[in-house]
Structures are given as C-alpha cells and as structure tokens.
Amino acid sequence: MLFNRQQHNGNLKKSSETRTQNISVEEADSDAIIEFSQVSKVYRLYKNERSRFLSLIGIRRKGTTVGVVNANDELSFIIRRGEAVAFLGQNGAGKSTALKIIAGVSHPTSGTVHIKGRVSALLDLKAGFDGRLTGRENISLRGQALGLTRAQIKDLEPTIIKFADLGLYIDQPMRTYSKGMKARLGFAFAVSINPEILIVDETLSVGDRRFKKKCVRRMREIITDENVTVLFVTHASEIAREFCTRGIVLDQGKKVFDGPISEAIAFYESNF
Amino acid sequence: MLKTLATILKDNWKWRKQIGHLAVFELIKKTRGAILNWAWLFIKPGIYMLVFWFALDIGLKAGGTNSYPPYFLWLLSGIIPWFFMREILNIGSNVYHRFSYLVVKVRFPLSGISTINSLSALIVHLGLMVIVLIVYFSFGMPLDLYLLQIPFIIVVMFIFFNIFSVLTSQLSALSKDFSNLLKSIVTPLFWLSGIIFDIYQVNIDWIHTLLLFNPVTFFATAYRDALYTKSWVWENPSALLVFLFVFVLTLVIMLVVYKRLHKEVSDAL
Numbered sequence: 242m243l244f245n246r247q248q249h250n251g252n253l254k255k256s257s258e259t260r261t262q263n264i265s266v267e268e269a270d271s272d273a274i275i276e277f278s279q280v281s282k283v284y285r286l287y288k289n290e291r292s293r294f295l296s297l298i299g300i301r302r303k304g305t306t307v308g309v310v311n312a313n314d315e316l317s318f319i320i321r322r323g324e325a326v327a328f329l330g331q332n333g334a335g336k337s338t339a340l341k342i343i344a345g346v347s348h349p350t351s352g353t354v355h356i357k358g359r360v361s362a363l364l365d366l367k368a369g370f371d372g373r374l375t376g377r378e379n380i381s382l383r384g385q386a387l388g389l390t391r392a393q394i395k396d397l398e399p400t401i402i403k404f405a406d407l408g409l410y411i412d413q414p415m416r417t418y419s420k421g422m423k424a425r426l427g428f429a430f431a432v433s434i435n436p437e438i439l440i441v442d443e444t445l446s447v448g449d450r451r452f453k454k455k456c457v458r459r460m461r462e463i464i465t466d467e468n469v470t471v472l473f474v475t476h477a478s479e480i481a482r483e484f485c486t487r488g489i490v491l492d493q494g495k496k497v498f499d500g501p502i503s504e505a506i507a508f509y510e511s512n513f
Numbered sequence: 514m515l516k517t518l519a520t521i522l523k524d525n526w527k528w529r530k531q532i533g534h535l536a537v538f539e540l541i542k543k544t545r546g547a548i549l550n551w552a553w554l555f556i557k558p559g560i561y562m563l564v565f566w567f568a569l570d571i572g573l574k575a576g577g578t579n580s581y582p583p584y585f586l587w588l589l590s591g592i593i594p595w596f597f598m599r600e601i602l603n604i605g606s607n608v609y610h611r612f613s614y615l616v617v618k619v620r621f622p623l624s625g626i627s628t629i630n631s632l633s634a635l636i637v638h639l640g641l642m643v644i645v646l647i648v649y650f651s652f653g654m655p656l657d658l659y660l661l662q663i664p665f666i667i668v669v670m671f672i673f674f675n676i677f678s679v680l681t682s683q684l685s686a687l688s689k690d691f692s693n694l695l696k697s698i699v700t701p702l703f704w705l706s707g708i709i710f711d712i713y714q715v716n717i718d719w720i721h722t723l724l725l726f727n728p729v730t731f732f733a734t735a736y737r738d739a740l741y742t743k744s745w746v747w748e749n750p751s752a753l754l755v756f757l758f759v760f761v762l763t764l765v766i767m768l769v770v771y772k773r774l775h776k777e778v779s780d781a782l
Contacts (some may be wrong), residue, residue: 345620369614
C-alpha cells in the first residue's frame with residue numbers, strides 16, 4: 242500500500258506525521274491516535290475592526306470586546322486507532338472547531354493536542370479545485386497541497402479516476418463540471434488517499450443514487466479497516482448509528498456525553 | 514526569533530517539492546483558456562516595456578541621441594526586475610486570500626504559500642532574463658564578468674521579496690487596511706525608485722538618501738550595473754549598506770510578526 246503502516250506504527254515518535262501542539266505530555270495510551278487534553282478555543286468578538294486589530298497587536302483596551310465565545314471549553318478525549326466516533330451536537334456546539342483543530346488548520350487557545358497520522362477531511366468536497374484545470378490536474382494539485390509526492394499521486398490517480406467515474410470529463414477543465422461531478426471527484430479523492438484519520442461532515446449524500454450507494458459501500462470498507470480512524474459530524478442519528486461505535490455529545494463547547502453510540506444518541510435525542 | 518526563522522526554513526525545505534509543483538500549477542492556471550497560452554506571460558511585459566521606451570526615448574528624448582550602449586538597454590535592465598517585484602507587491606502580499614484553501618482546509622505551512630507565489634513569479638522572471646540577454650547580445654554588448662552578478666542579484670531579490678511577502682500577507686490576512694495600503698504604494702514604489710530616472714541626478718540630498726531606502730532602487734540599479742553601467746555592486750557602498758539595513762529590518766519585523774500572528778491567520782480569514 243501507499244503508506245506503509247507497519248513502518249509507520251514502528252516509528253510513531255519519529256514520524257513526520259506526528260504533531261504536537263503546545264506542551265507535550267507523557268503518552269498515556271500507545272493506541273491513542275487523537276488526544277485532546279483540556280483543549281479550549283476562545284473566539285473574541287470585537288466591537289469593530291479597529292479594536293480587533295489593536296487587540297491582535299497586543300493593545301487591549303476596556304470595552305472593545307463585546308463577547309467571548311468558548312467554542313471548545315476544556316475539551317478532553319482520547320480516540321484510538323480504528324475507532325469510528327460520531328460527534329453529535331447542535332449548531333455552534335463546537336464540533337467543527339474540534340475537527341478543525343484535529344485537521345491542524347486551527348490552533349487551540351490552551352490545552353494540548355496530539356495527532357498521529359494523516360488526516361483527510363471530507364469537510365468541503367469542492368474546496369481547492371480550480372476551474373481552469375482539468376480533473377486530472379486537480380487531483381495532482383490537491384495531492385500536492387496535502388503533501389503527497391508525485392509518485393504517490395501517480396499511484397493513486399487510477400483509483401480516484403475509477404471511483405469518480407467521470408468518463409471523458411476527467412480531462413476537461415473543471416469549470417465545465419456540474420456540482421455533482423465536482424463533489425464526486427472530491428469524495429473519490431478523500432476516500433482513495435488511504436488516510437489514517439478520516440473526517441466526514443454529513444457529506445455521504447453525494448451524486449446520484451448509484452454513486453451514493455458506492456460511497457456508502459466505500460465508507461463501510463474504510464470503517465471496517467482497523468487502521469483507519471473515522472470521525473463523523475452529524476445531526477442525523479441514523480447515519481451515526483449505522484457507521485459508528487462511539488458517540489461524543491458536545492454542548493456549548495463542553496463534552497456532555499461520551500459512550501457507546503446507542504446511548505449517545507439516546508442522550509442527544511432526549512436532551513436536545 | 515531564530516527559532517521562528519528555523520521553523521520557516523524547515524517548513525519550506527520539507528515541502529519544497531510540493532511548493533515547486535504548486536508554483537508550476539499557478540503558471541498553468543494563468544495560461545489556460547488562451548491559444549497563445551505561455552506567450553502571454555511574456556507579451557504583457559513586452560508591451561509595457563515598449564510603451565515606456567516610446568514615451569521616454571521617442572517622446573521625451575530622455576535618452577539623448579546616438580548614445581552607446583543604447584538607452585533602450587538602460588531602460589530594459591531597470592524595468593525587468595520590476596515585473597518580478599510588482600508581482601510580489603500585488604499578489605504576494607495577499608496570498609492567503611488567493612490560496613485560502615491551503616490556509617483553512619488543509620495543513621500547509623503558511624510561509625510556504627508565499628514561496629509558491631514568489632517561485633512562480635521567479636520562473637517568469639528567468640524566462641524574461643533569457644529574452645533580456647538575447648536583446649543585450651544583439652546590441653553587440655560584451656560577454657564579461659559583470660554579468661556574473663545577475664544570478665546573485667536574482668537570488669537575493671527572490672529571498673528579500675519572499676520575506677516581504679510572508680510579512681505583508683500575514684498582515685493583510687488580519688486587516689484589510691494592509692492590503693489596501695500595499696496596493697496604493699505599488700505605483701509610488703515604482704516612480705520613487707531608480708527605474709526610469711537616475712537617482713544620482715537628483716540634487717536634493719535628503720530625497721536622494723530617501724530613494725536609496727526603496728529596495729526597488731537597489732535591485733533596478735544592481736541589474737543596470739551588471740548590464741549597462743558595468744560596475745560592481747560594492748562599488749557603491751552606501752547603497753549596499755542601506756539595502757542591507759532594509760533587508761535585516763524586514764527580516765526581523767517578519768519574524769516578529771510571523772511568530773505573533775501565524776496561529777491567528779486561519780481564524781481571521
């Protein structure tokens with residue numbers, strides 16, 4: 242396979258994929274692939290652009306902040322290799338913030354985060370594609386953006402193209418694609434690059450009926466692979482119940498429930 | 514601060530292959546949808562150059578009559594680096610908006626995003642330099658040691674403006690004021706530099722000194738020294754020292770700003 246997992250397992254500490262933010266703590270669990278301890282993310286809301294800017298350069302005056310949002314509030318959890326975890330919660334509960342931190346694009350205000358492994362996010366399937374380039378070129382473009390080498394991309398290309406099943410369109414500029422076609426290529430890319438951590442944000446409903454079936458089948462394959470950790474963000478309980486074994490319920494940035502999926506869904510549905 | 518510098522260098526080195534490929538993709542994007550695709554990268558500066566030559570040499574008679582080496586070459590060697598610098602000032606100072614995908618969707622080193630843009634500008638610049646050298650030799654100019662300065666100047670220019678791009682793109686991401694400010698100083702930076710007049714002809718001392726602080730002046734003069742005036746960069750120590758000062762200052766400010774702001778960028782976009 243493309244990413245040699247054996248080797249990766251053996252070299253967790255040395256691996257370039259290992260990412261530690263803030264202060265590192267002693268490793269508690271050797272199987273832990275994502276470790277949040279006391280993670281807080283604070284967004285400050287300012288009165289205007291001027292006060293926002295002044296505060297960023299270190300000048301904080303009274304009355305310029307109109308509010309503080311704790312998007313994640315002392316969040317702690319450990320996710321192990323091979324788990325499929327659903328993040329449940331209302332809008333604004335902090336699910337996306339937590340996933341952004343896992344994806345490494347946002348940094349926590351305080352707390353420690355350990356991530357081991359390549360993260361692939363199905364958060365926005367169409368982001369990063371360029372309409373002027375062809376589908377094939379966009380595969381390469383996105384692969385480069387994720388840090389894959391040219392050889393790795395070359396290996397993956399046939400799988401992605403076969404999964405997306407776009408026919409002749411794969412060599413046409415992407416601006417000629419329909420919305421569904423773009424999403425298909427995005428989905429095909431995300432599930433074909435053999436991620437170690439896959440983040441899925443309610444994007445299973447892609448394309449037509451036939452393609453949707455294929456997506457669900459592929460998702461099931463990924464989830465049963467014990468090396469891949471899958472994180473779901475969803476409001477729909479049925480999807481969570483079908484794919485996940487564990488549920489974490491968030492409310493106002495805090496973890497309010499963490500346990501088996503059926504209990505988590507019951508908790509979520511009775512409380513929210 | 515040295516740690517920040519080490520991080521930036523390490524990020525760029527580790528991602529060098531991806532940065533290189535993405536820089537080429539940037540150029541491919543620009544050339545798509547036109548039959549004369551790659552040619553446009555050179556036609557645009559070519560027309561710009563001809564217009565300036567027409568206005569200054571034919572219109573204003575700035576070049577005098579029958580000078581040798583020709584005035585055209587004087588003008589060309591000053592304007593060519595400008596095309597590179599203009600690209601950084603216009604786009605390099607706002608790369609996070611242009612490549613927002615790399616900032617908010619995937620984990621890509623922020624300083625590397627500036628390098629993608631600078632590198633694609635550099636590729637075009639190298640192409641233009643080939644054309645410049647063809648023009649240079651077709652005027653019957655000599656193959657001499659002074660030309661050896663050019664590769665070094667290109668490298669220094671690339672590094673300086675990449676530092677500048679990292680600095681300004683961080684600031685622009687956090688406040689629109691910076692991108693507006695930079696957009697409005699592009700034209701002044703061109704006219705208040707030595708590109709289309711010789712700053713040593715300016716008789717007022719303090720203006721002369723002030724113009725030296727414009728890095729555009731340094732690079733335009735350095736190219737001209739190599740291709741036209743035939744002198745070495747160090748033969749004008751005051752200009753070199755002023756540039757070194759500007760270089761170090763820009764680097765220090767960039768490191769301070771990067772250290773302070775790089776974690777805020779993705780939240781601010």
